[in-house]
Amino acid sequence: MALLEVENITKRFGGLVAVRDLSLTVDKGEIVALIGPNGAGKTTAFNVIAGYYKADAGKVVYDGVDITRLHPHQICNLGLVRTFQVVRPFRGINVLDNVMVGAFARTNNNKVAQAKAEEVLDFLGMGEEVKRMASGLPIASRKRLEIARALATEPKAILLDETMAGLRPIETDEVIAMVRKMSQSGIAILLVEHVMKVVMSLADRVLVLHHGEKIAEGTPNEVVQDPQVIDAYLGETNVAN
Amino acid sequence: MSSKKSTQTTQEIAKQASGTLYQKIVHFLFGSWESTQLTFSFLLVILMAVFPFFTKSPYWLGIVVLSAVYAYIGISWNIVSGLTGQLLIAHIIFIALGGYTTIVLLNTYSVSPWIGLLVGGVVAALAGVVIAFITLRYGLKMDYFALFTIALLVALRTLFLKWDYVGGAVGMWVRLKNPSFIKMVFNDKAPYLYIALLLLVIGIIIQYLIYRSKTGKFFIAIREDEDAAAALGVNTPWYKTLSVVIGAAMAGIGGGFYMMYVTFIDPTGVFNLGMNVEIVMAGPIIGGLGSLLGPILGALVNKPIAELVRGYLSEGTSGISLIVYGSFLVTSIMFMPRGLAGLLHNLYQKLSKPVSER
Numbered sequence: 001m002a003l004l005e006v007e008n009i010t011k012r013f014g015g016l017v018a019v020r021d022l023s024l025t026v027d028k029g030e031i032v033a034l035i036g037p038n039g040a041g042k043t044t045a046f047n048v049i050a051g052y053y054k055a056d057a058g059k060v061v062y063d064g065v066d067i068t069r070l071h072p073h074q075i076c077n078l079g080l081v082r083t084f085q086v087v088r089p090f091r092g093i094n095v096l097d098n099v100m101v102g103a104f105a106r107t108n109n110n111k112v113a114q115a116k117a118e119e120v121l122d123f124l125g126m127g128e129e130v131k132r133m134a135s136g137l138p139i140a141s142r143k144r145l146e147i148a149r150a151l152a153t154e155p156k157a158i159l160l161d162e163t164m165a166g167l168r169p170i171e172t173d174e175v176i177a178m179v180r181k182m183s184q185s186g187i188a189i190l191l192v193e194h195v196m197k198v199v200m201s202l203a204d205r206v207l208v209l210h211h212g213e214k215i216a217e218g219t220p221n222e223v224v225q226d227p228q229v230i231d232a233y234l235g236e237t238n239v240a241n
Numbered sequence: 242m243s244s245k246k247s248t249q250t251t252q253e254i255a256k257q258a259s260g261t262l263y264q265k266i267v268h269f270l271f272g273s274w275e276s277t278q279l280t281f282s283f284l285l286v287i288l289m290a291v292f293p294f295f296t297k298s299p300y301w302l303g304i305v306v307l308s309a310v311y312a313y314i315g316i317s318w319n320i321v322s323g324l325t326g327q328l329l330i331a332h333i334i335f336i337a338l339g340g341y342t343t344i345v346l347l348n349t350y351s352v353s354p355w356i357g358l359l360v361g362g363v364v365a366a367l368a369g370v371v372i373a374f375i376t377l378r379y380g381l382k383m384d385y386f387a388l389f390t391i392a393l394l395v396a397l398r399t400l401f402l403k404w405d406y407v408g409g410a411v412g413m414w415v416r417l418k419n420p421s422f423i424k425m426v427f428n429d430k431a432p433y434l435y436i437a438l439l440l441l442v443i444g445i446i447i448q449y450l451i452y453r454s455k456t457g458k459f460f461i462a463i464r465e466d467e468d469a470a471a472a473l474g475v476n477t478p479w480y481k482t483l484s485v486v487i488g489a490a491m492a493g494i495g496g497g498f499y500m501m502y503v504t505f506i507d508p509t510g511v512f513n514l515g516m517n518v519e520i521v522m523a524g525p526i527i528g529g530l531g532s533l534l535g536p537i538l539g540a541l542v543n544k545p546i547a548e549l550v551r552g553y554l555s556e557g558t559s560g561i562s563l564i565v566y567g568s569f570l571v572t573s574i575m576f577m578p579r580g581l582a583g584l585l586h587n588l589y590q591k592l593s594k595p596v597s598e599r
Contacts, residue, residue: 050472076474084472090465092531101462104455105474113455153474 001064002027003188004049004080004157009058011041011048018044020212021058024190026157031179031189033199033220036209037232042192043085045209046159049190050082051075062157077105081150082159085192087142089134095121096130098145102152120152124178140171147178157188164195176202200224208232274589275452278534278582282445285312285537290438293431302430308544309437310499315524315536316444317491323531324457325484326464328387329372331394333517335365335489339496340506341401344413347424354425358497365493366486373482382467391514398512412507415500425501433502440498444491445537451487452533460484464531492521518570519547527573529580538581 002025011019019041026032034042047053049060051072059068062080070078081102090098099117107113121127124144129137134145143163150158160179164172176198183189183202193199199206199220206223208216210232216223223229270280292305314336321329339361346352346360372390375381381389402410420426427433451457459480462470471477499520500506510516528539547566554562577584 052468071476072468072471073474073476076472081474082472084469088466088469090462090469092465093461097458097461101458101470101475102473104458108455110454149473 003063004190005061006045006049007059007061009045009048009055009060011044011053012056017212019048019209022209022212022214023058024207024214024217026188026190028156028188029183029186031183031191031202031204033203033206034190034192034209035194035196035199035206035223040209040232041212042209043161044212046082046161046190046192050080050159076153076155079154079156080159081153081155081157083146083150083161083163085161085165087139087146089137089142089145091133091135093134094130095126095132095134095137095141095145095148098134099148099152102149105153116154117148117152120148123151123181124148125174139166140168143167143175144178147175151182155187157190158182160189160191160193162192162194164193164198172198196224274586275449275533277589278532279445279449281534281585282537283442285541286438286442286445289434289541293434299430302434304545304548306430306434306437306502307548308540309434309441310495310502311520311524311544312537312540313437313441313444314492314495314499314521315528315540316441316448317488317495318521319525319530319532319536320448320451320460320491321484321488323525323535324452324460324464325481327481327485328383329390329485329488330387330522331390331514331517332488332492332521333511333513334390334394334397335368335492336496336499336520337397337401337506337511338365338368339493340500340511341407341413342493343497343500344415344506345407347415348413353423354497354501355423358494361497362490362494365496366490369486369489370482372489373485377478377481394512394514394517398508401508401512408507410508412505412510414506415504417504425498436498437502440495441537445533447487447491448533456480456483519543523547523570525580527570527577527580529577529582529586532580532582532586534585535580535582542581 004026006022006024008021008023009019010017010021022045024032024034034045036042044053048055051067051070051074055068059066061067062075062078065078067075067078067080090101096114096117099120100113103113103116103120107116118127118130121130124147126141126144126148129141134142137145147160147163163179164175167175172195179189179191179202191202203220206218206220207214208223208226208229215228215232216226218226269276271277289305289309293302296302318329318332321327321332339358342361342364343354343357346357347354352360372393376386376389401407407413415426417426420428425436451460459470459475462473462475463477463480467477523543524539525536526539527543528537529535546569550562550566550569554565579586
């Protein structure tokens, strides 16, 4: 049984079905990528899994526990944490305090939390930015801070929502290395990504969403050759030619 | 040679040791912005505490007493609205409930105000639980949260106006005959000042401990971004309720003392948004909402100015004092969005940098 199992979830907004009958699994140490054109329902699926939206049908099972109806903070305390596509640092406080908020999920002790936060920040190469205000960070550091806070909660599975968007190629490479390091430490990773270089080099498996439905699943190489996927991204005329 | 060398080293060690002691004290008092704010807070308390040694004027002593009470009440509001970012506009509800509880217990049941204050705190805290529960149940946030508390204030004013048990529209007052410690009635203003300062010191310590702890970090995380806080495992409904309850309990106790000091309470005077601005909101906003020092610094600016403006300008056209006081509040918000504490913070950051980087 996989660590995270999503079974046939459906999410509607009024008449629009944002996610239809989506199933996926992510196991320990595995990296699964969720891709698809804009508006395919990737972020909605994330929000359902992390407890921000209530699924209209289906269920989400994490580590043998049904988490479909739980609050985001309960899900986080069980060990499943998410990051946001548009980064949301606590702007008015410094980097260390930001990460300590995450670390406090596992401890009540100030010193333990601070040690954990410093450890995570070192791990992500942000050791020199601990005293900076979060509002003054450049975008690459903000993205990293987002991951640092999530890691400080000591997750067993992590949902990364477009972590590489807006980064320069060099920075992207750094984050790829970071994600690989996280995966090697046994964390299950589900990521939404537009940057294909990231998907191709990181993912063990790729799921393609289109109009809320899963249209393909497989290794990165299988998926990019799937005619349905090429249809979804480039339009049908391309295949006809 | 070797002995000379060793004496030199001992001297150096001694020099270093004295240096470290001095540095230790400086570090303890001004090592971080938090401890600097705490140091300044206590300096202001000491300043207020020695005030009676310089003047016996009841007018000036009265202003200092109310400044101390406003500072304490400002701290209670700062915890809810400054740290946790919940727009609890009508915070004066808790002050009113604490005041009414204390005076009803004293006048109707002859319970000492010393106990009455604490019961008032409990009553206010319960009201806080109710407010937190309703607003969370119906998902009222930000402006809607603020409007809900204002609506509650209006409803409570009407209720208290019609409620004979608490004196109705006439209100209730403290009987000033036979002053005694146990009845918290004194001939002189100095005892009131020291009770107010005791409350203020407790308030400063509570606020500092909250700020330094996990709870405080979670409060601030909720203020900055509630969804992101929830994603990191912060039980946001619980911590939002907790902050309202702490703020309400502190305000309830402060309200009980305020009542004993001004000796009179009536619904239109106390369930009053104008009063709310003066007692609760002006101080922390002038001083810097969300900072540790703000409520205390702000109260010491706000109360004397409110009092002086009222004293000098109320002879002529009525209402002119309110215009001047209001303009003062508006300009201070416009030119110091982070309050006086914000200006001090900038100064602190400049001074704490090494000379080469200035």
